[in-house]
Amino acid sequence: MVSFIIKPLVIAFLLFSLFGLVWLRSHVVTLEYNLSDLEKKKIECLKERKMLLAAKANILSFGKVEASLSKNQGFVFPDRIRVIHVKKQKESLPYKASLDKKRLIKP
Amino acid sequence: MNKKRAVILSTAIVFSFFAVYLRLTDLMILSHKRLSEKAKLQHIKVEDIHVRRGIIVDRRGRELALNLELESLYCDPENLKLDNEGAKKLASAMSKEPKIVLAKVPAEGRFAWIARKLEDDTAEKIKELHIKGLGFLTEAKRFYPKGELASHILGFVGVENQPLEGVELRYDTYLKTTGGKVFFRRDASGRTLSSGVDIEAKGNNVVLTIDxxxxxxxxxxxxxxxxxxxxxxxxxxxxxxxxxxxxxxxxxxxxxxxxxxxxxxxxxxxxxxxxxxxxxxxxxxxxxxxxxxxxxxxxxxxxxxxxxxxxxxxxxxxxxxxxxxxxxxxxxxxxxxxxxxxxxxxxxxxxxxxxxxxxxxxxxxxxxxxxxxxxxxxxxxxxxxxxxxxxxxxxxxxxxxxxxxxxxxxxxNGGFLVRPHVVSEIISPDGQVLSSLRDKEVKxxxxxxxxxxxxxxxxxxxxxxxxxxxxxxxxxxxxxxxxxxxxxxxxxxxxxxxxxxxxxxxxxxxxxxxxxxxxxxxxxxxxxxxxxxxxxxxxxxxxxxxxxxxxxxxxxxxxxxxxxxx
CATH class of the missing domain: 3.40.710.10 (DD-peptidase/beta-lactamase superfamily)
Known part of the structure; x- marks a missing residue:
């Protein structure tokens, strides 16, 4: 009686396993195809990236930026004599200023 | 009568099986090596790893020399179908005289370059002509995005990306890299399966002291x-x-x-x-x-x-x-x-x-x-x-x-004789500092x-x-x-x-x-x-x-x- 049940189960299990192996294998191959397609896309994107990087580097060259900004926007290279450098303060400047003022009022 | 038929049938079956057995012996034992090589050629595609020179940047990381991916045109003279009309169209797409283009096609052989590192739009124009026997390969072209700027420092490379001047020549050992082969499996229709290997090998990057x-x-x-x-x-x-x-x-x-x-x-x-x-x-x-x-x-x-x-x-x-x-x-x-x-x-x-x-x-x-x-x-x-x-x-x-x-x-500087230099660091493609070229002691x-x-x-x-x-x-x-x-x-x-x-x-x-x-x-x-x-x-x-x-x-x-x- 037991062998009458087990035998078909074993056969079914073997068939199922065989089917599973084939199914898994086909999925692995499909994945490999997908990966290959993605790799091709990646190569294309990298190629595009290189072209864009080159274009960006070319556009951002100092000569082009200066020519474009001075012509269209009226920008000029800063005159060093007209640049004022302010020394860094340890404390916040407005706070210190108000404190000094208070001291002056209430000695 | 039936017995005679049975004997003929069984003999035919035995001979058929024997024939199959012989064929299998031939395929699996005698011709195994030859056939497996042939199968390999059909199932395995071999490609060269793309070798790319490292890039050159200034002291603030701005690119001064990099690589573009451009297509080069080649022909297979044995399979080339190029009549006078086709030659004229091809020459026109390349903005050249037909005789100059035809001079690059040898009478025999299986491979010859016609034009290297074409601009994208030129390559597209040629592809639209659908001329049999012409093909494209992607190659790296060195590009200097700032044009003349710092040209005497950077130098330049030749058509095969061989260094000829400047930092390109002096630091070639670092900038260049070795290639190799990569193997892909492919099916009967030619579709390739992933190899999982990076097809591009990059050289090290060079950081200049130039601003x-x-x-x-x-x-x-x-x-x-x-x-x-x-x-x-x-x-x-x-x-x-x-x-x-x-x-x-x-x-x-x-x-x-x-x-x-x-x-x-x-x-x-x-x-x-x-x-x-x-x-x-x-x-x-x-x-x-x-x-x-x-x-x-x-x-x-x-x-x-x-x-x-x-x-x-x-x-x-x-x-x-x-x-x-x-x-x-x-x-x-x-x-x-x-x-x-x-x-x-x-x-x-x-x-x-x-x-x-x-x-x-x-x-x-x-x-x-x-x-x-x-x-x-x-x-x-x-x-x-x-x-x-x-x-x-x-x-x-x-x-x-x-x-x-x-x-x-x-x-x-107070009496020290410094060694002038234009390169400060060599950086690997993944961003690691391989070598710092600053002098530690000055006399x-x-x-x-x-x-x-x-x-x-x-x-x-x-x-x-x-x-x-x-x-x-x-x-x-x-x-x-x-x-x-x-x-x-x-x-x-x-x-x-x-x-x-x-x-x-x-x-x-x-x-x-x-x-x-x-x-x-x-x-x-x-x-x-x-x-x-x-x-x-x-x-x-x-x-x-x-x-x-x-x-x-x-x-x-x-x-x-x-x-x-x-």
Whole structure:
């Protein structure tokens, strides 16, 4: 009686396993195809990236930026004599200023 | 009857099985090796790994040399179907004459290049023609996005990406990489399966000491000077006097490394390191330094130059103006030839030679660029009778602009002879620092006291009464020296009266030097003096460079902060 049940189960299990192996294998191959397609896309994107990087580097060259900004926007290279450098303060400047003022009022 | 049929049938079956058995034996044992090789060829696709040179960036990471992926056109002569009409269309797409295109197709063989590294739109036009026997392969093309900028430093590569000049050549070992093969499995329809291997091999990246912004400022001002003085050539080098890092280096004439073949070879020469010139008065610093180090003179030692001329080995050398009695400091400030020769005579040829060599004259600086020359100064035993009157004023000596800049940098940095260099780091493709090329030890060649004394003397050159007045930068003190040297006429073998080299070399801010710079203008027209021709170029570059680097002006740079009350 037991062998009458087990035998078909074993056969079914073997068939199922065989089917599973084939199914898994086909999925692995499909994945490999997908990966290959993605790799091709990646190569294309990298190629595009290189072209864009080159274009960006070319556009951002100092000569082009200066020519474009001075012509269209009226920008000029800063005159060093007209640049004022302010020394860094340890404390916040407005706070210190108000404190000094208070001291002056209430000695 | 049935038995007979059964025998025939069973015999046929046995023979059939036997035939199948034999065939299987042939396929699986006898022809196994041949067939498995054939199957491999059909199922495995082999491709070359794409080898890409590393990129070159400036000190702030801005790309100066990178790679583009372009398509190259090849043909398979055995399968090529190209009639006259097709050849015309192909030539038109490539903007060439049909006969030029056809000349590239050999009569036999399976592979020949027709055009390398085509622009994208040209490749598209050719693809649309659908000519059988033509194919495309992707190749890397070196691209210099800033065009002419820093071309003499970067150099360039050939069509096979072989290095030919500049950093490309000097650092090829790091920039290039090795390739190899990558294997893909493919099915009957030719679709490939992933190999999981990166198909691109990248070389290491090179970080330059150059700053693109400073390089641009230098080249812009150099172009202006070339036009202003209708000069034959010019060079400017800007260096950090403490580290030897070259911040900018430019020459005129120049070239675009994207099309180096469009100019003559001489335009591609890096004159700043490959060409020697007689440094003229800028060489007087060596006599001055030697005399202070050897205690032959002090800054206030008096020299009588009132005669306005001096005899050296039968040759009379004159000053531009008659000066009277000058202190040692004034001899340098006014660039008195008579004073310098007098000091030179006191020093003697052995000590002049010793200090010239000590300061790197006649020796390569060791810059990491190809083609550097050493220049020369004759050893004392080979000096002629007139040499003692020529060498102290920078004649009979050949130096490169870089050598002269290095001498002045030694004054700026307190007496150390730095090694100029253009590359600071080598970085792997994944961003790791493989090698830092900064020098760890620098040799001190003169005392810091002498350097300080001479710094003061060089400051006076740019002050009222000095020859380099027009190099002064508003808001900061400049220390430097002008130079005006005659060029030898190769026909007469005598100094030309029309052709000069005008130069100015110095550093700024004088007391806390950030930039050391030399400007050399070859054969200016209209004016000849270094103080008139080269010094203003120094001033204009220094002004903008200090602004670009955000270096505050000297003592008055800081304004009193405004106090804002609540």
């Amino acid at each position: 693109e912004g400073l390089q641009y400022l230098v080249e812009k001002e150099l172009d202006k000077a070339m036009v202003r003085w209708r000069a034959a050539a010019a060079s400017v080098i800007m260096m950090d006097p403490f580290t030897g890092e070259i911040l900018a280096l430019a020459n005129r004439p120049s070239y675009n490394p994207n099309s180096p073949g469009s100019v003559s070879i001489s335009d591609r020469r890096n004159r700043a390191i490959t060409d020697c010139y007689e440094p003229g008065s800028t060489f007087k610093i060596i006599i001055g330094v030697a005399s202070i180090e050897e205690k032959v003179a002090k800054h206030d030692t008096l020299f009588d130059v009132s005669k306005g001329s001096i005899d050296a080995g039968g040759k009379t050398i004159r000053d531009v103006h008659k000066y009277g009695i000058l202190t040692f400091k004034e001899v340098i400030q006014k660039s008195s030839n008579v004073g310098s020769i007098t000091i030179g005579m006191k020093l003697g040829k052995e000590r002049i030679y010793k200090y010239a060599k000590l300061l790197g004259i006649g020796e390569k600086t060791g810059i990491d660029l190809p083609g550097e020359v050493s220049g020369w100064i004759r050893p004392p035993e080979k000096w002629s009778g007139t040499s003692i009157g020529a060498i102290p004023i920078g004649q009979e000596v050949a130096a490169t602009p870089l050598q002269m800049l290095r001498v002045y940098s030694a004054i700026a 001190q060649i003169i005392s810091s006291k002498t350097a300080e004394t001479f710094k003061d003397i060089l400051k006076s050159v740019v002050e009222e009464g000095g020859t380099g007045r027009s190099a002064s930068v508003e808001g900061d003190e400049v220390a430097g020296k002008t130079g005006t040297a005659q060029i030898i006429n190769p026909k007469t073998k005598r100094y030309s009266k029309e052709k000069y080299v005008s130069s100015f070399v110095g550093f700024v801010p004088a007391d806390n030097p950030r930039l050391a710079m030399i400007v050399v203008i070859y054969e200016p027209k209209g004016q000849i003096y270094g103080g008139v021709v080269a010094a203003p170029v120094f001033r204009d570059i220094a002004n903008q460079a200090l602004s670009y680097l955000n270096i505050p002006r000297g003592k008055d740079a800081y304004e009193t902060p405004l106090l804002v009350a609540k």
